[in-house]
Structures are given as structure tokens and as C-alpha cells.
Amino acid sequence: MPIVMDADRIGxxxxxxxxxxxxxxxxxxxxxxxxxxxxxxxxxxxxxxxIKEIAHHDVPTGALDITMxxxxxxxxxxxxxxxxxxxxxxxxxxxRKILLVDDVLxxxxxxxxxxxxxxxxxxxxxxxLVVLVDRGHRELPIRADYVGKNIPTAxxxxxxxxxxxxxxxxxxxLVSGGAA
Amino acid sequence: xxxxxxxxxxxxxxxxxxxxxxxxxxxxxxxxxLVLDTAEAMKEIxxxxxxKVPALxxxxxxxxxxxxxxxxxxxxxxxxxxxxxDTLNIAIGTxxxxxxxxxVDTALTLEAMAPDMIVLRHQSSGAGHLLxxxxxxxxxNAGDGTHEHPTQALLDAFTIRERKGRxxxxxxxxxxxxxxxxxxxSNLHLLTKMGAETxxxxxxxxxxxxxxxxxxxxxxxVEEAVRDAxxxxxxxxxLERMEGAYFSSLREYSTVFGMTEERLxxxxxxxxxxxxxxxxxxxxxxxxxxxxxxxVILDQVSNGVAVxxxxxxxxxxxxxxxxxx
Numbered sequence: 001m002p003i004v005m006d007a008d009r010i011g012x013x014x015x016x017x018x019x020x021x022x023x024x025x026x027x028x029x030x031x032x033x034x035x036x037x038x039x040x041x042x043x044x045x046x047x048x049x050x051i052k053e054i055a056h057h058d059v060p061t062g063a064l065d066i067t068m069x070x071x072x073x074x075x076x077x078x079x080x081x082x083x084x085x086x087x088x089x090x091x092x093x094x095x096r097k098i099l100l101v102d103d104v105l106x107x108x109x110x111x112x113x114x115x116x117x118x119x120x121x122x123x124x125x126x127x128x129l130v131v132l133v134d135r136g137h138r139e140l141p142i143r144a145d146y147v148g149k150n151i152p153t154a155x156x157x158x159x160x161x162x163x164x165x166x167x168x169x170x171x172x173x174l175v176s177g178g179a180a
Numbered sequence: 181x182x183x184x185x186x187x188x189x190x191x192x193x194x195x196x197x198x199x200x201x202x203x204x205x206x207x208x209x210x211x212x213x214l215v216l217d218t219a220e221a222m223k224e225i226x227x228x229x230x231x232k233v234p235a236l237x238x239x240x241x242x243x244x245x246x247x248x249x250x251x252x253x254x255x256x257x258x259x260x261x262x263x264x265x266d267t268l269n270i271a272i273g274t275x276x277x278x279x280x281x282x283x284v285d286t287a288l289t290l291e292a293m294a295p296d297m298i299v300l301r302h303q304s305s306g307a308g309h310l311l312x313x314x315x316x317x318x319x320x321n322a323g324d325g326t327h328e329h330p331t332q333a334l335l336d337a338f339t340i341r342e343r344k345g346r347x348x349x350x351x352x353x354x355x356x357x358x359x360x361x362x363x364x365x366s367n368l369h370l371l372t373k374m375g376a377e378t379x380x381x382x383x384x385x386x387x388x389x390x391x392x393x394x395x396x397x398x399x400x401x402v403e404e405a406v407r408d409a410x411x412x413x414x415x416x417x418x419l420e421r422m423e424g425a426y427f428s429s430l431r432e433y434s435t436v437f438g439m440t441e442e443r444l445x446x447x448x449x450x451x452x453x454x455x456x457x458x459x460x461x462x463x464x465x466x467x468x469x470x471x472x473x474x475x476v477i478l479d480q481v482s483n484g485v486a487v488x489x490x491x492x493x494x495x496x497x498x499x500x501x502x503x504x505x
Contacts (some may be wrong), residue, residue, distance in 0.1 A: 068263075075495070083218070084218045085221055087225075088224075120232070121228065122229070
């Protein structure tokens, strides 16, 4: 099965996104990174480290569990009920620019749920979306502000993002044709 | 049920594969752990400014209480509201109820209005099982007679785990009315499944014969139960359920079994004191113990909301899962 991004590629991509974040926001004083559980969280933490190297400023990071906001939470057509994990947003999101970080952007439904979850914490100045992979096939009017890589896929394909912190290696794999 | 989960040790259960929560007896250790883990995420929601998530939007939950209850009913109601469920409360005075038939009729009437879940408190043991057979809605047992009170045992376990980090290997002493306590029965099922070393203590007249079945240590000497305990749990002397003379006077019970600071010194230095409430101050527990530094009695109340949210959420998913399968 093709590995579409290896560890080096992921590393370079995140460095590029970190530069883009600093450039586009003209500074990082009022931004915070919030990762969507699970794999958005380590990606957000890495971006925070990279931003610190570039802009010499600590950016707060948080973790968002969106299980309770999903539109399919009590419709388990796809299998087992997802495990609810802790949300950790220990800073005020009011009047901050929030960078929402996720591994894969697909239908947009996870992002929709994440936006709802985030807005229950306050009124951010703006929310921007960061994704490592955009695989297309949106079902909602949602787009990413920062994209690591666009990967054309068929709806039956499966994109696996693996990160060191959870899966013990960094890679993005594309499994095609319903082989999941 | 547990064996299928143990085929692959890394795989944990991620849903309660059942329609109802009637008792701890039917639950596996994995399912108990799932409820406790989920409750941790739910507890965080209670600390937010907006204490509400949309998980049970559009679901209807009926709280059907045939017995008086303040904390359990309000705890369920808050839990339901924090999950955005629509709730209604039906409280029926015990005097107006003819057992059996009326319960079935009431349940069928409610069922005709298609609620998703019914939270039931009833004075007859097994009332939940009866409803479970005739209702499509998920039934949550909020206390049935002297049988079980599963959400209380789950919130007790959550509170212990929060303070001690584990349940296995802890010495838990449960002291009080063992005959009439559904809280005790649920707790014994839970604590033995999770590997705690459980002691029960009461006057001989308040020790039911089936205690042996649970594999717990039974003693009539309160000092033995308390010695080196990690957790001391007091049970209420349920005067309203006592039809005979179980001991000569409340004063005698209090002198011999009441939890005082002096008795508590025998326990581990970091012991925690629990009580499912409502307390009889000066009978099973002295005020200085109830309000003292070791007491987690109010933590139990606040954790009750998180644990009930977890149960409601997991059962809401589980019921649909069954339909899909």
C-alpha cells in the first residue's frame, strides 16, 4: 500500500505550516492551537514547538474531544461507539485566534462538530483550520486554511495518518478500494 | 461475556452491549472500567461555563420514581440536561401504588409515548427487570427494593479511583445495615469484580446469610474492619425498612458501630470516608467524621452526575447499536 508521506515529508510540511501560521497572522501573540482528538493533538503540540522556534513565543495548546458533538453519536452504522476522552482547554479562548488542528479533512463533519464544541467554550476572535491531509469529498461547506498535502482519493479509500506519539512512527498511508 | 473481550488483550470494550442497566451483577469488569473512563470525560463538562453538550439531543428520558429520592433523582435530571436530553419527572407516592399491575400499566402508558429511556426507582426488588421485559425503552435501575442501585456503586467506584488511582488491592470496609441495603449489594458485586479486598461489618442481626457468596470478610467487630482500611464506607441505618428489632437502641448501635475519629485512627493515614446518604448523624457516623478532612461524601454527590451522564450516553448508543446489528 502506498505511503504518501513519510516522516521527513511530514516534518518539512509541519515546518512550512508553522511558517505560514506566523506569516499570515502577523505574529503569534493572540493565537492558540487546539487539536482534535486523537491525532490532531500531537500535531498541534508539534506545531506549537515549531512556532516557538520561529517566533520565540509560547503558544498555548489544547485538546478537543468532539465525540459528544458528532451528528452520528447515537447512530452506529459504522461500528462501535467511539470512546469519549477528555477535553482539555485550560486557557480562555475569548478574543483569541484559534487554530483548529486535525489530521485528515474529509466530509467536514468532524470539523463541524469541532466548531460547535469550541464555541461552547467562548467567543474566539477567529477560527482557522489546519489539516495535515485534505482528501476531498466534502459534505459540508468547510475548507481548510492550512493544508499539509492534498491527496485525491476515492470515497472507498482509507487514509491512515500515523504519528510518533500514538503509533510509534510518522507516516500517511493510502489504502485503496475498500480494503479496510 | 468477558471471555470474548479477552481474546485480544489490547482491545477494550467501547460500548455497553446491553439495552438496560439493571444491576452491577450482569456487568463485566471491562464494562465497569468503560463507564468510569467515560465519566472522567463527563466530569470535565461539569467544570465548563457552558455545562451542556448535544449528545442526547432529541432523546426523551422519563424519571419514574415510586420512592422518595432527592439526590438520585436530581442527579439523574442534571445529568440528562447536561447531555441535552428532554426529561420529565413522574413521582408517585408509595401509598397510591398497588404493586405489580400498576407498575406495568404505568410503564405501558409511558411506553406508548415512546421515550428512549426510563430511569426507575421502585420499592420492589426486580421492578427494573419486569419493565425491561415489557418495554422497548432502555431501563436504568435507580434503586429497586433491597436488590441493586448500580449507579451508586459506579459513582462510589469513580470516587475511590479518583482518590486512590485504582480499586484492585484496596481494603474497603463497609459498615452498617447490610440487610436492607441495595447500595451494599451493588458495591459488593463491583468491588469483588474489580479486585478490592472487601470487609463488611454489622451486628449479627444485620448480616444477611448470602454475604458468604460474595467472598467478602464478615466481622461483627468494627475495629477489625477499620484496621488498615483504605476506604471506610458507612451505610445508613434504614429505620423505615426495619420491621423487627435488629438491635436494642440507636444509642447502642452508635456506641458499638458508629464511626468516630477515635475508631478512624486505626485505618490507613490516607483513608477516605464515604456515605451514600442521607446520613443519620450521630448514629452510623459522627458529625466530626462526616465533615472531617477524610470525608469525600460531597465528592460522591458531584461525581454522581458525571457517572450518570456516562451511563446515559453509553446506553443511548448501545440501544441503537443493537437495532443496527
